[in-house]
Amino acid sequence: MPHSLLNTNLQLLDSKLQALLDTAYFDQRILRYVDSLRAIIGKLTDPASTLDETVRVFVSHQVWSATEFIAGSAPRLQPYEIVYGLQCAVAEWFAAQRHGVKAPLIVTSLVQEANFYFKGIAQGFEEVLSNYLGMSIEYEIIQIKLPEVYRRKPLYTVALYHELGHFMDARFVIAQNVDILCPNLSLPGMSAPSAQPGFLERTQRLTHIKEYFADLFAACYCRSAIKRFLEGFIPTSLPSLTHPATHDRIQVVQALLEGKPHVLIDAFNLALKARAQPELQLRFDRPIVKSCFDAIRPAPIKSDAQVHGILDAAWEYLDTAAERNAEPWKSLSDLEIERVINDLVEKSIRNRMILEQWTHEAGKP
Amino acid sequence: MKLVSRKAILESLGSDDSDSLFIDPLLEPDSQVNPIGVDLRLGYDFLVSIMTRRPAIELAPSADRDRRTISSHFQETRRDLGDTFILYPNQIALGTTLEYVSVPKGMLGEIVSRSSFNRLGVQLSTSIQPGYRGCVSLELFNHGQSPIELVVGGRIVEVRFYEIGNELDYIDAERAPRKYLGNVRPVVSQADRDSELRSLAEIRSRRIEDGSP
Numbered sequence: 001m002p003h004s005l006l007n008t009n010l011q012l013l014d015s016k017l018q019a020l021l022d023t024a025y026f027d028q029r030i031l032r033y034v035d036s037l038r039a040i041i042g043k044l045t046d047p048a049s050t051l052d053e054t055v056r057v058f059v060s061h062q063v064w065s066a067t068e069f070i071a072g073s074a075p076r077l078q079p080y081e082i083v084y085g086l087q088c089a090v091a092e093w094f095a096a097q098r099h100g101v102k103a104p105l106i107v108t109s110l111v112q113e114a115n116f117y118f119k120g121i122a123q124g125f126e127e128v129l130s131n132y133l134g135m136s137i138e139y140e141i142i143q144i145k146l147p148e149v150y151r152r153k154p155l156y157t158v159a160l161y162h163e164l165g166h167f168m169d170a171r172f173v174i175a176q177n178v179d180i181l182c183p184n185l186s187l188p189g190m191s192a193p194s195a196q197p198g199f200l201e202r203t204q205r206l207t208h209i210k211e212y213f214a215d216l217f218a219a220c221y222c223r224s225a226i227k228r229f230l231e232g233f234i235p236t237s238l239p240s241l242t243h244p245a246t247h248d249r250i251q252v253v254q255a256l257l258e259g260k261p262h263v264l265i266d267a268f269n270l271a272l273k274a275r276a277q278p279e280l281q282l283r284f285d286r287p288i289v290k291s292c293f294d295a296i297r298p299a300p301i302k303s304d305a306q307v308h309g310i311l312d313a314a315w316e317y318l319d320t321a322a323e324r325n326a327e328p329w330k331s332l333s334d335l336e337i338e339r340v341i342n343d344l345v346e347k348s349i350r351n352r353m354i355l356e357q358w359t360h361e362a363g364k365p
Numbered sequence: 366m367k368l369v370s371r372k373a374i375l376e377s378l379g380s381d382d383s384d385s386l387f388i389d390p391l392l393e394p395d396s397q398v399n400p401i402g403v404d405l406r407l408g409y410d411f412l413v414s415i416m417t418r419r420p421a422i423e424l425a426p427s428a429d430r431d432r433r434t435i436s437s438h439f440q441e442t443r444r445d446l447g448d449t450f451i452l453y454p455n456q457i458a459l460g461t462t463l464e465y466v467s468v469p470k471g472m473l474g475e476i477v478s479r480s481s482f483n484r485l486g487v488q489l490s491t492s493i494q495p496g497y498r499g500c501v502s503l504e505l506f507n508h509g510q511s512p513i514e515l516v517v518g519g520r521i522v523e524v525r526f527y528e529i530g531n532e533l534d535y536i537d538a539e540r541a542p543r544k545y546l547g548n549v550r551p552v553v554s555q556a557d558r559d560s561e562l563r564s565l566a567e568i569r570s571r572r573i574e575d576g577s578p
Contacts, residue, residue: 024444026445075443296546344547347549354390358446
């Protein structure tokens with residue numbers, strides 16, 4: 001029997017997953033997800049299995065991908081505070097779902113490049129698992145990548161809300177619905193849709209709609225913070241096959257924030273309504289950070305909405321702190337100022353998490 | 366210096382003044398604020414000392430490409446509230462308090478390990494300077510022979526506050542830059558950034574070049 005690289009890969013992945021079981025994850029659901037992946041590998045490598053090779057390869061690629069993100073979600077690697085904010089946002093959207101929907105599970109991976117990614121689950125994965133392996137995974141995994149250098153910089157990871165927007169889009173098929181429901185919709189920076197668009201035009205149109213939705217989703221939670229981040233991270237990006245120009249993205253976000261009518265926002269709301277999802281609306285509450293940050297103290301966060309809102313409030317504070325010719329900031333370098341403010345945001349969110357756990361325990365009979 | 370009483374601590378904690386005492390989160394104020402100080406809890410971030418290929422932690426400035434930073438001698442790890450952290454005998458682990466602390470400019474904080482931990486061989490003693498803001502660094506060392514499981518969020522040290530009679534500020538632009546301002550996680554020693562080290566290195570280098578004894 002010839003050597004099977006696929007079997008070797010699966011054994012290697014199983015060893016990696018077994019090692020990950022020794023990790024003290026904060027979220028115990030990750031360990032249960034690892035158990036499920038190992039059970040899948042067990043079925044794929046069963047000598048008595050008659051599974052088609054195509055199915056085995058397809059499933060193994062998904063297992064490989066999940067392994068990467070689970071490894072990246074170890075406590076010392078994961079940006080725990082910002083993921084907490086994402087979990088609050090996800091809970092709102094999944095609350096609108098009917099009974100029986102899988103619970104979402106956010107996992108992150110760190111990259112050594114100036115990019116953020118959402119990696120979706122391969123289409124048909126659940127069906128293949130169910131139909132060919134007779135298995136199911138308890139959780140719906142949300143896979144997001146971020147630059148490692150931003151791991152402890154909550155303000156610079158507001159783009160994770162944008163990536164979460166990509167998950168919501170894929171999960172509730174928003175952009176595709178917009179494309180179907182509004183075929184003549186004009187997109188900023190693109191010419192009017194052709195009567196018979198070619199592959200490239202269709203692809204560019206759909207990817208741009210997806211990006212606009214992800215931006216708007218992020219703005220619902222982070223207000224201007226996502227705008228400030230785009231302006232700083234990709235200030236002069238021109239339109240490409242995959243992304244609209246930064247200028248156009250900011251204009252659309254600005255329209256939502258100012259409550260101005262915009263055809264794209266209307267189209268998204270139409271598609272969301274068709275999916276029984278809530279409309280795009282501002283879902284944050286800005287805590288008062290000035291008096292706290294002026295004294296170099298974390299700010300009290302009193303609600304989930306403020307977990308999101310502190311990101312915007314702190315970005316605004318950061319933008320003006322260096323300009324203030326007053327203590328404490330005037331004696332600190334720009335680098336120290338951003339370090340202290342990012343740390344204050346992290347500690348503000350973490351204190352909220354601590355209090356939540358503590359009061360939950362104290363409330364037990 | 367005068368020890369600050371429980372009543373004065375509670376008054377300062379309840380004040381809106383930006384130069385008041387600030388401890389957050391203070392999970393159990395009634396029991397944490399005792400007659401002579403405040404019990405503080407163990408935080409969730411740690412830097413654990415590890416063996417490296419270098420023979421020593423080097424503080425003297427050097428152009429040696431093999432020279433390692435102090436942080437390379439430590440490994441980062443995180444825990445959540447209620448998790449345990451094992452402190453091994455003869456190992457240094459840097460942690461912080463769970464609480465973020467602001468000390469008024471007219472107060473000095475003296476940190477001592479709680480008696481219960483002294484009896485286990487975990488002793489530490491450090492101070493918080495007037496005007497300091499941040500989670501307080503805890504240099505944990507197990508003097509005993511058995512590993513000890515510490516619990517994140519458990520009370521581990523006591524801080525006593527003293528009125529110093531005049532005002533000093535940790536953030537003072539006229540003085541040397543403050544290395545640990547606003548820290549929310551443990552930071553390795555920055556002893557290699559002490560200004561006198563460069564001068565001392567130059568003195569040594571000149572002596573070697575001159576061939577003087």
